[in-house]
Amino acid sequence: MPVTIRDVARASGVHISTVSRTFSAPHLVNPETRVRVLACAEDLGYRPNRAARALITGRTHNIGLIIADIANPFFPPLIKAAESQARHRDYHVFVADTNEDAAAEEELVHALAKQVDGVLLCSPRMSNSLIEQLSREVPLVVVNRQLAGLPCVLMDVGQGARSAIEHLAGLGHRELALLGGPRGSWTSREIRRAASAAARAAGADLTVLGPNPPTETGGLAQAEQVHRAGVTAVLAYNDLMAIGLLEGLDALGVRVPQEVSVVGVDDISLSRLTRPKLTTVATPTAAAGRTAVDMLLQQDTDLPRTTRGGGATVAVGVRRTTAQVMLQTELVIRDSTGPGPYAGRERPGTAAAGPGPHRRADPGNPVVAAGDVVAS
Amino acid sequence: MPVTIRDVARASGVHISTVSRTFSAPHLVNPETRVRVLACAEDLGYRPNRAARALITGRTHNIGLIIADIANPFFPPLIKAAESQARHRDYHVFVADTNEDAAAEEELVHALAKQVDGVLLCSPRMSNSLIEQLSREVPLVVVNRQLAGLPCVLMDVGQGARSAIEHLAGLGHRELALLGGPRGSWTSREIRRAASAAARAAGADLTVLGPNPPTETGGLAQAEQVHRAGVTAVLAYNDLMAIGLLEGLDALGVRVPQEVSVVGVDDISLSRLTRPKLTTVATPTAAAGRTAVDMLLQQDTDLPRTTRGGGATVAVGVRRTTAQVMLQTELVIRDSTGPGPYAGRERPGTAAAGPGPHRRADPGNPVVAAGDVVAS
DNA sequence: CTGAAAGCGCTAACAA
DNA sequence: TTGTTAGCGCTTTCAG
Numbered sequence A, B: 001m002p003v004t005i006r007d008v009a010r011a012s013g014v015h016i017s018t019v020s021r022t023f024s025a026p027h028l029v030n031p032e033t034r035v036r037v038l039a040c041a042e043d044l045g046y047r048p049n050r051a052a053r054a055l056i057t058g059r060t061h062n063i064g065l066i067i068a069d070i071a072n073p074f075f076p077p078l079i080k081a082a083e084s085q086a087r088h089r090d091y092h093v094f095v096a097d098t099n100e101d102a103a104a105e106e107e108l109v110h111a112l113a114k115q116v117d118g119v120l121l122c123s124p125r126m127s128n129s130l131i132e133q134l135s136r137e138v139p140l141v142v143v144n145r146q147l148a149g150l151p152c153v154l155m156d157v158g159q160g161a162r163s164a165i166e167h168l169a170g171l172g173h174r175e176l177a178l179l180g181g182p183r184g185s186w187t188s189r190e191i192r193r194a195a196s197a198a199a200r201a202a203g204a205d206l207t208v209l210g211p212n213p214p215t216e217t218g219g220l221a222q223a224e225q226v227h228r229a230g231v232t233a234v235l236a237y238n239d240l241m242a243i244g245l246l247e248g249l250d251a252l253g254v255r256v257p258q259e260v261s262v263v264g265v266d267d268i269s270l271s272r273l274t275r276p277k278l279t280t281v282a283t284p285t286a287a288a289g290r291t292a293v294d295m296l297l298q299q300d301t302d303l304p305r306t307t308r309g310g311g312a313t314v315a316v317g318v319r320r321t322t323a324q325v326m327l328q329t330e331l332v333i334r335d336s337t338g339p340g341p342y343a344g345r346e347r348p349g350t351a352a353a354g355p356g357p358h359r360r361a362d363p364g365n366p367v368v369a370a371g372d373v374v375a376s
Numbered sequence C: 001c002t003g004a005a006a007g008c009g010c011t012a013a014c015a016a
Numbered sequence D: 001t002t003g004t005t006a007g008c009g010c011t012t013t014c015a016g
Helices: A005-012 A016-024 A031-044 A050-057 A075-088 A102-113 A128-134 A157-170 A186-201 A216-221 A223-229 A239-251 A285-302 B005-012 B016-024 B031-044 B050-057 B075-088 B102-113 B128-134 B157-170 B186-202 B216-220 B223-229 B239-251 B285-302
Strands: A062-067 A092-097 A119-122 A140-143 A152-155 A175-179 A205-209 A233-236 A261-266 A279-282 A324-327 A330-332 A371-375 B062-067 B092-097 B119-122 B140-143 B152-155 B175-179 B205-209 B233-236 B261-266 B279-282 B324-327 B330-332 B371-375
Touching: A005 A016, A005 A031, A016 A031, A050 B050, A062 A075, A062 A102, A062 A285, A075 A092, A075 A119, A075 A285, A075 B075, A075 B092, A092 A102, A092 B075, A102 A119, A102 A128, A119 A285, A128 A140, A140 A285, A152 A285, A157 A186, A157 A233, A157 A261, A157 A279, A157 A330, A175 A186, A175 A223, A175 A239, A186 A205, A205 A223, A216 A223, A216 A239, A223 A239, A233 A239, A239 A261, A285 A324, B005 B016, B005 B031, B016 B031, B062 B075, B062 B102, B062 B285, B075 B092, B075 B119, B075 B285, B092 B102, B102 B119, B102 B128, B119 B285, B128 B140, B140 B285, B152 B285, B157 B186, B157 B233, B157 B261, B157 B279, B157 B330, B175 B186, B175 B223, B175 B239, B186 B205, B205 B223, B216 B239, B223 B239, B233 B239, B239 B261, B285 B324
Parallel strands: A062 A092, A062 A119, A119 A140, A140 A152, A152 A324, A175 A205, A175 A233, A233 A261, A261 A279, B062 B092, B062 B119, B119 B140, B140 B152, B152 B324, B175 B205, B175 B233, B233 B261, B261 B279
Antiparallel strands: A092 B092, A279 A330, A324 A371, B279 B330, B324 B371
């Protein structure tokens, strides 16, 4: 039933290799033959079998996308952008969900390795050394994790956390808390590092609570702790946790932002819909997805996979280019942050309202323009 | 570099066909040989190449998942459940996003057809006849669309819409509006049909506004119309639109539920987070994903794909079983609905508060238990 | 129970 | 420019 190259060859009266060439190297075939073959292919509804093709070319034209949790609203825009970008370049995307489980990540990379030309590892939870090891099995691009020898797409959450803390300190908050993210998260460490430094610089205390699951429940569960700790402002690992915290504080009768200010990270679409609307550090998720795919496919074109004869695969020359791209983040000030107990004191210039609200601007297409290359 | 069946054969001193059997028909191989082969495979890190295998078996062990819009929060839980269920059964999932575009759907089915054993079409926008035609190219399971000859997973939004309208009428609303969904959506038609009938039965007027894009913006854009139409209660095609409407009404200074009641459909996680919390018809998205995958794989096991000799593919006997599964929905009453102008009049028994709030219960694993088979 | 051989759909030398 | 041939990694008859 499925129509193969042979059917087309028969129909157009040429050898199958001519049909093959018509699709994979059209310039090597006589224009007249080409149109005839194309016509036959068309009305037989022929489509090359990519898997069969992959067997010999070594390129599947598929990529893998490994995601910690598809249901976490942070990821869908990234998935969508990655899939769209991949498809524009004639690649298809396997999507796999690991449920935030490091072991599942490893297994998935193995399972997908032979079926794809490369894998995007998004917010991985496994160790750096394991990632490096896996990268010898299949080309990898890592999102939200910095690794020396590998191409990475990073979001500058450090800068974001700093802005958030400065915003809060500027509003007169001195007792701050940080709701940490999950164990193994590079993002969580970055936020913690930057937030601690910024708090110190601003002469504020920062209590770290966590690690926590990066979910609404995770935030909700810490509401009482936050309340008891007597802090007046909280930075959460992500918006989901911030929203959970909002709910928890509401249940405890704590008013936001009058008694406690809350800042999230990500700017998921939900954050404009809570009451109060969430102040948050916007991360360019869609751009990250596009960029990561670009980097993976770039690498893919650079690296010849197979050489005929002997069946041995020979890595020809080209060393992997391991650019690391850092995408900018931006503090979006909404309604969940307000003046703290020291407002107007000690830092007169900045205490009033902070800078005017920013709107998140999702960067456009170009890879390099989307961020700064921090290493290569 | 990639280790093949031949490497394992060499290492364990047997013929490649024995290695092959060790993996695809272990019972046909001497236990002692088997363990030896397995051991060699293990420490060489051998994994069968599924694409090569597919070439001869006719089964790729992949499925395709075609989604109108990954970023629409309705879909991620479905994708997650489908991917998880597929993987449990040793299948991988291609995910593709169509941006609500019917033409893209068709192209994607073609593009994926050869690489998968079947495709899940979720909330398709293309015509029934086209879907039927495509189903001759690759096994299809359709979610949120009813088609005579094809396996479908449906959610009983008709019942849901009826409950919603009855709930509103019971609260004393007589002037109702329906925000319709996108053109080509079966769900939208079902809701409209059921809502109209229920309104008529309750002696209420129902103004239909639409079609609309199934997004927050789509709902927001209709706020003024709703206000101007003078209705006191609105049923929206989905939660996203309902939430947009909430925002729009808020901007117009219209209070919910005091002046206008709003009901959504889907019960996306967001709906518990808006203020007021959204009353909505919960749809069992995760169960739909699982069920659809089950039906697809069931079909896949039923339908032998290839027969050796002559290379012709022969459909052997078995007719496709085209069960249609209808999953239950449930009205979840929260804070966006309240008494209307006729509260307490004319229908004394029901006007007060309606039935107590329900919590959405996501049905468990089993396919058939998850709903009623309405046809087969 | 195991080996030999053919071939899935396709591409890539090599010859003509 | 086209046909011939070998073979990608694997499964599956068919003999032995």
